[in-house]
Amino acid sequence: MSRRLLKNSRSWWRTALEKNKEEKRFKGIPISPGIFIGKAAPFIGERYAISTKRIKEEEVEEQVNLFKEAIKKARESLLGMTEQLDDRLRAILEPQIRIIDDESFYNKVINTIREERRYAEYAVKKIIEDYAIRMEYHAKDDYIKDRAKELRQIADLIIKNMRESSPTRFVLDDQDILVAYDLSVADAIRLMNSRVNAIVLEDGGKTSHTAIIVKDFRIPAVFGVKGILKEAEDETPMIVDGTRGLVFLNPSEPTIHYYKKIQKEFRSFTEGLLKIRDAMSITKDGHAVSLFVNIDFPEEVKSLEVSGKSGIGLFRTEIIFDQYKYDEEKQFEIYKSIAEEVYPHPVIIRVFDVGADKFGLYELNHIIEQNPFLGVRGIRALLKHRDIFEIQLRAILRAHREVGNIKVMLPMVSLLEEVEEAREITEEVAYKLSQELREDVLVPKFGIMVETPASAIMADKFANYVDFFSIGTNDLTQYTLAVDRKNTDVSDIYNHLHPSVLRLIKQVVEMGHEYNILVEVCGELASDPYGVPVLLGLGVDGLSVTPSSLLETKELIRRLSYEEIKPIVKDVLESSTADEVRYIIGELLKEKFPQVLKFISPDRNFNGGNHD
Ligand code: PEP
Ligand code: MG
Numbered sequence: 001m002s003r004r005l006l007k008n009s010r011s012w013w014r015t016a017l018e019k020n021k022e023e024k025r026f027k028g029i030p031i032s033p034g035i036f037i038g039k040a041a042p043f044i045g046e047r048y049a050i051s052t053k054r055i056k057e058e059e060v061e062e063q064v065n066l067f068k069e070a071i072k073k074a075r076e077s078l079l080g081m082t083e084q085l086d087d088r089l090r091a092i093l094e095p096q097i098r099i100i101d102d103e104s105f106y107n108k109v110i111n112t113i114r115e116e117r118r119y120a121e122y123a124v125k126k127i128i129e130d131y132a133i134r135m136e137y138h139a140k141d142d143y144i145k146d147r148a149k150e151l152r153q154i155a156d157l158i159i160k161n162m163r164e165s166s167p168t169r170f171v172l173d174d175q176d177i178l179v180a181y182d183l184s185v186a187d188a189i190r191l192m193n194s195r196v197n198a199i200v201l202e203d204g205g206k207t208s209h210t211a212i213i214v215k216d217f218r219i220p221a222v223f224g225v226k227g228i229l230k231e232a233e234d235e236t237p238m239i240v241d242g243t244r245g246l247v248f249l250n251p252s253e254p255t256i257h258y259y260k261k262i263q264k265e266f267r268s269f270t271e272g273l274l275k276i277r278d279a280m281s282i283t284k285d286g287h288a289v290s291l292f293v294n295i296d297f298p299e300e301v302k303s304l305e306v307s308g309k310s311g312i313g314l315f316r317t318e319i320i321f322d323q324y325k326y327d328e329e330k331q332f333e334i335y336k337s338i339a340e341e342v343y344p345h346p347v348i349i350r351v352f353d354v355g356a357d358k359f360g361l362y363e364l365n366h367i368i369e370q371n372p373f374l375g376v377r378g379i380r381a382l383l384k385h386r387d388i389f390e391i392q393l394r395a396i397l398r399a400h401r402e403v404g405n406i407k408v409m410l411p412m413v414s415l416l417e418e419v420e421e422a423r424e425i426t427e428e429v430a431y432k433l434s435q436e437l438r439e440d441v442l443v444p445k446f447g448i449m450v451e452t453p454a455s456a457i458m459a460d461k462f463a464n465y466v467d468f469f470s471i472g473t474n475d476l477t478q479y480t481l482a483v484d485r486k487n488t489d490v491s492d493i494y495n496h497l498h499p500s501v502l503r504l505i506k507q508v509v510e511m512g513h514e515y516n517i518l519v520e521v522c523g524e525l526a527s528d529p530y531g532v533p534v535l536l537g538l539g540v541d542g543l544s545v546t547p548s549s550l551l552e553t554k555e556l557i558r559r560l561s562y563e564e565i566k567p568i569v570k571d572v573l574e575s576s577t578a579d580e581v582r583y584i585i586g587e588l589l590k591e592k593f594p595q596v597l598k599f600i601s602p603d604r605n606f607n608g609g610n611h612d
Helices: 003-009 012-018 057-083 087-101 103-116 120-138 142-165 185-193 209-216 253-276 298-307 318-324 328-342 361-365 379-384 386-403 416-437 453-457 473-480 499-514 531-538 547-559 562-574 578-592 594-599
Strands: 024-027 029-032 035-044 176-180 199-201 221-223 237-241 246-249 290-295 312-316 347-350 406-410 445-450 468-471 518-521 542-545
Touching: 029 209, 035 120, 035 253, 057 087, 057 103, 057 120, 057 142, 087 103, 087 142, 103 120, 120 142, 176 237, 185 209, 185 318, 199 237, 209 221, 209 290, 209 547, 221 237, 237 253, 253 547, 253 594, 290 298, 290 547, 298 328, 298 547, 312 328, 312 542, 318 328, 328 347, 328 386, 379 386, 379 416, 386 406, 386 416, 406 416, 406 468, 416 445, 445 453, 453 473, 453 499, 468 499, 473 499, 499 518, 499 531, 499 562, 499 578, 531 547, 531 562, 531 578, 542 547, 547 578, 547 594, 562 578, 578 594
Parallel strands: 035 176, 176 199, 199 221, 290 312, 290 542, 312 347, 347 406, 406 445, 445 468, 468 518, 518 542
Antiparallel strands: 024 246, 029 221, 035 237, 237 246
């Protein structure tokens, strides 16, 4: 081998290993399976994920100007606010204006951009964070702590202004692993449009919307990794094991060796599944279960080219709300093209589920809710903002008129009255449209998400008003166990296998079937290998899964036998804890589909420490 080749073949791994740093292992929440071996690219900031990378010399002045513009805008908006306030409230804003006008702050930010070659948002965040930390260090009372909080709000305001004129670019290279505190849904969507290899977050729950998006794209990801940002410096060698929720910094040679092997096996496992792309989803004893996908963006429908054509059991339209809530024409085009793409299979369009951790409610009513998950969310928001609801319904009804395979679904229903009112509105919209078009406009099949305990308990009553149920186990778990689906501090309580949730599902299936209503499941439980046998045994008619889980779910269904599962599910329903359920199903999976435990959803007690 020539000297040159020899030099090139010395990977940066070796260089890192030579530095002899000690391997550190972190355990977090496994979000999206898969392995990635690379290096850390840390982002700072809680509200906005801010890159710590150095920029190129030629980008420096662009960043300086971005900052200057943003500070001007922030000043104007604060001054605008003070004009409308009384003296007491104005006094609260004054320190914030003072910092914006502070020459030393201004110069420090510009110097950091120029001298350290950093993004403007990094410089703002860093300088203000330094001030805030110093303030808190000396704080003797809550008053000073509150001032530190206000300082951080100023940083957020300036950064918000910068992002409006120049949306963040996630500049990542080949080996980079994004490490951040949290990612907003908007950032996650933006990130999916750039290349991202793996994601590690300090925060973020298992079925948070960011997690769902990341999973859609099968990007290995681990969330809830406390303390990682303190340890991961730019370019620290790193391994992400999204299957087991493990993260390694400065991995040792045996760890790297082990993961290279697993990575190879994982790849051949997923490639092997492609052979059932066009096979039916039917159990060994001939019990057919409809299999659909959930999509979060219109473009995702393309993923079906890989995994095989299927219907869409949940089209989350919140991204459309964000961009086109008042644009009926654009919405019509999107709904129509998706319906055409999957025809003759159905597409269930869930009307906007805004509020809580999803897009947009603040923009509509400018109220910051104390408890948004219990506030104006989903159908409640749509009934309050009827104009937006009607535009969406018109677009859906028009698309259905042309293609004919659309169903409408209401989110976050808790009262019968909500369904009645939404149905009346839909019928009125259909009537007006038929007058305009001078022909009949049919109301598509109409269903609800069953995702609140109220709707599950009262499913027999709801059954009289709808054509189908789709069980949203993400929220049903959240509201049944009274546990925030996004909060990592309670993520050990959040468990969709909890018998309380499963008993509710059983009841919904039975009541739905009593009234001849189709009962499907579109929450993450349907994409969880531990959930699939239980749902089959409970008799659900269909599963709607994350596109990346479609093939393994189908393979699992094909390896199970309905008659065998039924007694197992009886035991499951008698269990007292989620761990018991997991144990029972784990034994079944070990026998029927052990690869799924190895690559997708391992035994929770696996500690990954021993890879000899
Ligand atoms: C659910 O709650 O299970 C669901 C599918 O809806 P979302 O995750 O969009 O809240
Ligand atoms: Mg939901």
